[in-house]
Amino acid sequence: MDTFQDTVLKLKHYWAERGAIIQEPYDVEVGAGTMCPETFLRVLGPKPYRVAYVQPSRRPADGRYGENPNRLYKHQQLQVILKPTPNDVLEQYLGSLKAIGIDLAKHDLKFEEDNWESPTLGAWGIGWQVMLDGMEITQFTYFQQCGGIDLDLVPAEITYGLERLSSFLQGVDSVFDMEWCPGVKYSAVRLADEVQFSVYNFEMANVDRLWRLLAEHEAECKELLAGYEKYAEKKRYPVLAAYEQVLKCSHLFNLLDARGAISVTERVGVIKRVRDLAVGTAKIWAAQQSDQPEAAA
Amino acid sequence: MSLDFLLEIGTEEIPHWMIPGALAQLSRLDLLGATPQVDATPRRLVVRAQGLPERTPDSEQIVKGPPITAGDKAAEGFAKKQGADASALRKTGNYYELVKKVSGRAAGDILAESLPAAILGIQWPKAMYWTDRNGPRFIRPIRWLVALLGDQVIPIAIGGVRSSNVTRGHRILGAASIPVTIATYEPELRKNFVILAAHERRHKIEKEAAALGAKLDGDLVETLTYITEFPTAIKGNFNPTYLELPSEVLITVMRHHQKYFSVEGMQGLLAPQFVAVMNTSGDPEGLVKHGNERVLKARFNDARFFWDVDQQKKLADRVEDLAKVTFQAKLGSYKEKTDRVVALVKELRGDGSAQRAALLAKCDLTSEMVKEFTDLQGVVGGLYAKAQGEPEAVSRAIYEHYKPLSMEDSIPSTPAGQIVALADKLDTLRSCFSIGMMPTGSKDPFALRRAAQGVVKILVEADLGFNLDSLATGELHAFLLERVQYYFREVRGFKYDEVNAVLKAGVSTLKDVEDRLNHVARVRPTPNFEPLAASFKRINNILKQANFAQGVVDKGLLEVGPEKDLYEAYATLPVSGPLEDVAELRPLVDRYFDTVMVNAPDPKIRENRLSMLSDMLRKFSSIADFSEIVTSGDQK
Numbered sequence: 001m002d003t004f005q006d007t008v009l010k011l012k013h014y015w016a017e018r019g020a021i022i023q024e025p026y027d028v029e030v031g032a033g034t035m036c037p038e039t040f041l042r043v044l045g046p047k048p049y050r051v052a053y054v055q056p057s058r059r060p061a062d063g064r065y066g067e068n069p070n071r072l073y074k075h076q077q078l079q080v081i082l083k084p085t086p087n088d089v090l091e092q093y094l095g096s097l098k099a100i101g102i103d104l105a106k107h108d109l110k111f112e113e114d115n116w117e118s119p120t121l122g123a124w125g126i127g128w129q130v131m132l133d134g135m136e137i138t139q140f141t142y143f144q145q146c147g148g149i150d151l152d153l154v155p156a157e158i159t160y161g162l163e164r165l166s167s168f169l170q171g172v173d174s175v176f177d178m179e180w181c182p183g184v185k186y187s188a189v190r191l192a193d194e195v196q197f198s199v200y201n202f203e204m205a206n207v208d209r210l211w212r213l214l215a216e217h218e219a220e221c222k223e224l225l226a227g228y229e230k231y232a233e234k235k236r237y238p239v240l241a242a243y244e245q246v247l248k249c250s251h252l253f254n255l256l257d258a259r260g261a262i263s264v265t266e267r268v269g270v271i272k273r274v275r276d277l278a279v280g281t282a283k284i285w286a287a288q289q290s291d292q293p294e295a296a297a
Numbered sequence: 298m299s300l301d302f303l304l305e306i307g308t309e310e311i312p313h314w315m316i317p318g319a320l321a322q323l324s325r326l327d328l329l330g331a332t333p334q335v336d337a338t339p340r341r342l343v344v345r346a347q348g349l350p351e352r353t354p355d356s357e358q359i360v361k362g363p364p365i366t367a368g369d370k371a372a373e374g375f376a377k378k379q380g381a382d383a384s385a386l387r388k389t390g391n392y393y394e395l396v397k398k399v400s401g402r403a404a405g406d407i408l409a410e411s412l413p414a415a416i417l418g419i420q421w422p423k424a425m426y427w428t429d430r431n432g433p434r435f436i437r438p439i440r441w442l443v444a445l446l447g448d449q450v451i452p453i454a455i456g457g458v459r460s461s462n463v464t465r466g467h468r469i470l471g472a473a474s475i476p477v478t479i480a481t482y483e484p485e486l487r488k489n490f491v492i493l494a495a496h497e498r499r500h501k502i503e504k505e506a507a508a509l510g511a512k513l514d515g516d517l518v519e520t521l522t523y524i525t526e527f528p529t530a531i532k533g534n535f536n537p538t539y540l541e542l543p544s545e546v547l548i549t550v551m552r553h554h555q556k557y558f559s560v561e562g563m564q565g566l567l568a569p570q571f572v573a574v575m576n577t578s579g580d581p582e583g584l585v586k587h588g589n590e591r592v593l594k595a596r597f598n599d600a601r602f603f604w605d606v607d608q609q610k611k612l613a614d615r616v617e618d619l620a621k622v623t624f625q626a627k628l629g630s631y632k633e634k635t636d637r638v639v640a641l642v643k644e645l646r647g648d649g650s651a652q653r654a655a656l657l658a659k660c661d662l663t664s665e666m667v668k669e670f671t672d673l674q675g676v677v678g679g680l681y682a683k684a685q686g687e688p689e690a691v692s693r694a695i696y697e698h699y700k701p702l703s704m705e706d707s708i709p710s711t712p713a714g715q716i717v718a719l720a721d722k723l724d725t726l727r728s729c730f731s732i733g734m735m736p737t738g739s740k741d742p743f744a745l746r747r748a749a750q751g752v753v754k755i756l757v758e759a760d761l762g763f764n765l766d767s768l769a770t771g772e773l774h775a776f777l778l779e780r781v782q783y784y785f786r787e788v789r790g791f792k793y794d795e796v797n798a799v800l801k802a803g804v805s806t807l808k809d810v811e812d813r814l815n816h817v818a819r820v821r822p823t824p825n826f827e828p829l830a831a832s833f834k835r836i837n838n839i840l841k842q843a844n845f846a847q848g849v850v851d852k853g854l855l856e857v858g859p860e861k862d863l864y865e866a867y868a869t870l871p872v873s874g875p876l877e878d879v880a881e882l883r884p885l886v887d888r889y890f891d892t893v894m895v896n897a898p899d900p901k902i903r904e905n906r907l908s909m910l911s912d913m914l915r916k917f918s919s920i921a922d923f924s925e926i927v928t929s930g931d932q933k
Contacts, residue, residue: 064602068598068599068602069595069598070595070598070599071599084428084429085427085428085438087438087440087457090309090468091473094468094469104469105469105470105577106580106581106582106584106585107577107584107585107588108573108575108576108577108580108585108588108589109468109469109576109577110310110524110525110576111309111310111339111524112310112524113310113312113313115423126423126425126437128310132588133584133585133587133588133589133591133592134555134557134573134588134589134592134593135588135591135592142425142426142427142438144425144426150430151430152429152430153428153429153430154425154426154427154428154429154430154432168588168591171591173591173594173595268626
């Protein structure tokens with residue numbers, strides 16, 4: 001039986017063999033692998049790109065103090081971006097399931113419509129949730145738009161929920177009982193985060209300070225976005241740093257939301273604030289890409 | 298010789314609910330006169346036809362030329378332009394004309410030209426690109442195309458995919474590359490675990506699921522028919538301790554989230570079992586069963602967790618929390634809506650139970666259960682109210698206050714529920730209309746048509762005794778009237794002219810409208826009715842032409858005979874009495890019009906006759922405006 005890390009390694013290996021760059025997780029808090037620059041920014045523009053990476057994804061509101069067997073404040077996604085989409089993309093995806101030991105002939109596989117949309121990122125796509133024996137194991141999306149920009153090449157995004165997939169393979173009812181590596185349970189590695197961050201996110205995070213931080217990161221981002229136009233050496237301009245500020249804002253928004261600090265009326269307004277930053281960054285990134293001579297790429 | 302035709306559009310999995318609409322469009326495909334037969338699985342849209350001509354026939358086209366008076370030069374010029382010799386022109390009337398021979402074309406060539414546009418012309422609710430921004434758009438990527446006319450491949454290409462005679466089987470169980478002819482196509486698919494015909498898959502699902510004890514559900518059967526290529530039903534179990542949760546919650550989890558059928562045991566109670574439909578041929582090792590059971594257990598655990606968490610704060614303590622839930626940006630929160638609905642329930646003379654239910658009705662929107670299972674709103678509130686010791690009249694009213702959800706759905710079963718449901722919908726309508734958010738065309742984001750339909754259905758079927766005028770004014774009144782018409786026509790099956798006639802005579806309560814409609818519909822088939830309606834229409838026209846409003850009948854001026862007879866007959870009938878009696882007037886009315894001249898030379902007589910006709914018309918128009926009845930005379 002494969003441990004959690006066996007499964008992760010096999011998936012990475014599988015996609016590496018198919019020409020993907022194996023990236024490491026992005027080191028700023030994100031709610032999903034889609035938000036990493038390796039996806040959000042790389043899908044823009046005409047350059048082909050293939051990448052796969054594990055991304056720990058934080059969703060403060062989903063925390064359950066480690067008491068719910070299937071819900072986590074932080075879970076890990078294996079994110080694959082194939083741009084442009086190869087014609088046999090679904091066959092390749094099915095191959096990855098075989099690679100981690102799923103004998104598809106003995107299981108029930110369905111592709112059920114599930115279109116993805118992120119209002120905070122100005123992004124949407126068309127796709128499915130892939131159901132194996134009634135369980136969603138993957139989100140598959142053909143990106144259509146990102147940061148409010150129509151995409152030149154349509155990328156396929158494959159997002160595996162690693163905890164779910166691996167606990168299915170190991171046949172355990174609780175994520176925490178899954179073996180991370182031989183002799184070490186998932187709970188030994190992660191339970192403390194789940195407990196402590198649930199306490200922090202739901203009970204202790206200082207709401208006033210979070211609001212101030214949100215405003216600070218927003219201001220930093222805006223300042224960076226405003227400076228691009230007058231800056232002479234475009235390719236040196238820190239658009240990537242501006243994007244990190246967007247991610248900070250998005251995470252603070254999620255924290256405030258988990259704290260119950262955002263009324264529904266405010267919600268729309270805050271989402272719009274973050275979205276404006278994301279869309280602004282995407283625009284400048286696209287401009288910077290087309291500005292850059294090919295040789296420097 | 299005639300040819301058979303096969304088109305298979307091979308795609309990635311199409312959303313099940315869009316497939317019937319696409320097939321309807323494909324069934325109108327132009328196949329040179331042959332009738333398209335369509336079928337589909339999630340991965341293929343198929344059109345077959347028989348008897349296509351090999352070629353279209355040769356034909357003649359007549360091109361009109363210059364007038365003969367324009368002379369030979371003009372004729373030569375025209376002929377040259379048409380690529381013909383002037384000697385080929387003929388004279389018809391005052392013009393030259395040219396008869397051009399148009400040769401027929403091979404059907405394969407015509408189809409090769411027309412098919413790509415026809416395929417990409419299918420309208421989808423949401424289409425996508427899959428190559429690049431300039432590439433084709435379709436519902437999901439097209440991965441292969443089979444296009445055959447007889448034994449020939451019709452050469453077409455879409456997004457880099459070229460047509461061939463090679464199809465694909467079931468994703469997992471079938472071969473990835475299967476050469477076919479039109480004759481072997483369907484059997485080859487079957488060998489490769491694809492049941493092409495939707496009706497056959499549907500039948501297989503129904504038969505197998507029923508044999509396993511499933512409580513069949515038409516919508517779910519339809520969904521499963523179009524998300525499988527080879528459906529097979531299996532049965533699974535869950536721990537009976539979950540039966541402590543309300544069956545509504547369990548069924549919602551099974552049906553809507555997992556697409557399982559529930560199973561009923563003794564006395565119609567829920568059994569701790571479910572039936573799932575796989576997209577494969579079997580589950581010999583029980584892995585699929587085990588996997589589904591595992592997922593369901595996790596889902597039920599979630600539901601139990603939500604239930605327990607939600608009980609920590611009673612509905613009654615959640616009213617203030619509604620201030621944080623937006624009803625609509627311009628219309629404020631659900632707290633404000635709740636205040637309005639409570640006030641309206643009082644205004645509509647709802648009792649204490651109704652008022653309490655109105656206060657608590659929206660509180661479940663703040664519960665974890667409804668956040669997870671949104672389609673259970675109302676139901677969850679009702680269940681929680683009951684569990685928290687609210688009286689039955691209150692909990693039932695909350696439970697049912699979204700009813701009726703459709704025209705087929707029943708209205709709430711209790712008076713309190715009816716009043717709350719009515720007030721809730723009416724408030725939504727009034728509020729949205731007050732900020733100009735009326736539905737337009739297909740756009741109706743707040744489902745106002747459904748709300749209005751619900752109002753109408755409750756008003757008629759619960760017989761609440763409210764005058765429509767007292768509930769709505771202006772545009773909303775007109776909007777509700779439209780729904781009233783729709784309801785009586787489409788749901789109750791009254792004829793449209795009967796509905797128009799009754800509504801035109803005035804609307805007080807909808808129960809009264811219903812009574813009058815029954816009245817009209819009952820008399821309608823009697824022999825005297827339609828001729829009488831025609832006479833009433835004639836009277837209407839006479840009054841209109843004379844520009845006559847109303848007057849007082851001077852009995853002394855009535856002529857003995859047909860005029861006086863008619864007067865005495867109708868004057869003795871009661872207002873709003875049985876229409877059968879009114880219909881009996883017909884011979885007298887006929888005789889009147891045969892012998893009496895309304896437009897009498899003496900203005901006093903004329904005035905008196907018009908007064909009598911308008912008096913008679915008004916007397917019987919409180920039930921229906923008979924001039925709206927379409928009689929056989931109108932249809933000519």
